[in-house]
Amino acid sequence: MKKYSKTEKYDKNWINENWMGPNPLWLLEELCENLELHPGMKVLDMGCGKGLTSVFLAKEYGVTVFANDLWISATDNLRRFIDAGVADKVFPIHAEAHALPYADGFFDAAISIDSYEYFGADEIYFPCTYSKLVMPGGQFGIVVPGLKKEFDKGYPDTLKDFWAGDMFSFHSKSWWRRLWEKTGIVDIISCYDIDDPKEIWRPWADWALENFDKEWGEGGDTDDKFLRADINNDLALVAMTARKK
Ligand SMILES: C[S@@+](CC[C@H](N)C(=O)[O-])C[C@H]1O[C@@H](n2cnc3c(N)ncnc32)[C@H](O)[C@@H]1O
Numbered sequence: 059m060k061k062y063s064k065t066e067k068y069d070k071n072w073i074n075e076n077w078m079g080p081n082p083l084w085l086l087e088e089l090c091e092n093l094e095l096h097p098g099m100k101v102l103d104m105g106c107g108k109g110l111t112s113v114f115l116a117k118e119y120g121v122t123v124f125a126n127d128l129w130i131s132a133t134d135n136l137r138r139f140i141d142a143g144v145a146d147k148v149f150p151i152h153a154e155a156h157a158l159p160y161a162d163g164f165f166d167a168a169i170s171i172d173s174y175e176y177f178g179a180d181e182i183y184f185p186c187t188y189s190k191l192v193m194p195g196g197q198f199g200i201v202v203p204g205l206k207k208e209f210d211k212g213y214p215d216t217l218k219d220f221w222a223g224d225m226f227s228f229h230s231k232s233w234w235r236r237l238w239e240k241t242g243i244v245d246i247i248s249c250y251d252i253d254d255p256k257e258i259w260r261p262w263a264d265w266a267l268e269n270f271d272k273e274w275g276e277g278g279d280t281d282d283k284f285l286r287a288d289i290n291n292d293l294a295l296v297a298m299t300a301r302k303k
Contacts, residue, residue: 076108099166105173244300
């Protein structure tokens, strides 16, 4: 599997304590290969969870980050940003994706790691809400769990037992590309399946087997079962970046 050399500098225990899905720093490091980030830029980290990616953006690129999340409180995230020594550059915000407190055109870039699929997989969210947050010429980047291709039923037969609720937001790279491209608001810069998606996913699934239920109640074995059931390798991690016209 590819080496993510920037992520290697970060304490593995800190990552394991704070991740909420397949290693968000690997996914962000991959995404940043197709983004141009410079010190002083204002970046929205949408669905930042416990803020690992927000800390990474501030430390690696010197950008100012608005760390926006719904399930995790801003107060909890502030404590993590103070502990990480980035509280002067990373601002925790608790806000729902359809009721964001930001001015139109405020951000140089908006990124979202393993979150955009929860609120952005419809025809309306990007043109009517999300795209407005970024200034003309600004950038967008998402990494979402998905599928290598679209299926008539929405899912491959091998994964039928798992398909419920938010799983229906899993789509192919072509599907995601079209969702944004057809709006005419952005040029797509990159859109591809990240190599070795299940190798990237596996450490999180193993961690979840041991630890997930202690924090979240139940569901800790879902990712493990799901990865094992994917015998035809239909699961994907889709990375997409775009620039606003
Ligand atoms: C699977 S977690 C990923 C968190 C983090 N990016 C990571 O990889 O560790 C998905 C995140 O999306 C956020 N989210 C889901 N629905 C949302 C919504 N409607 N508005 C804002 N954030 C939302 C949740 O708060 C959650 O932290």
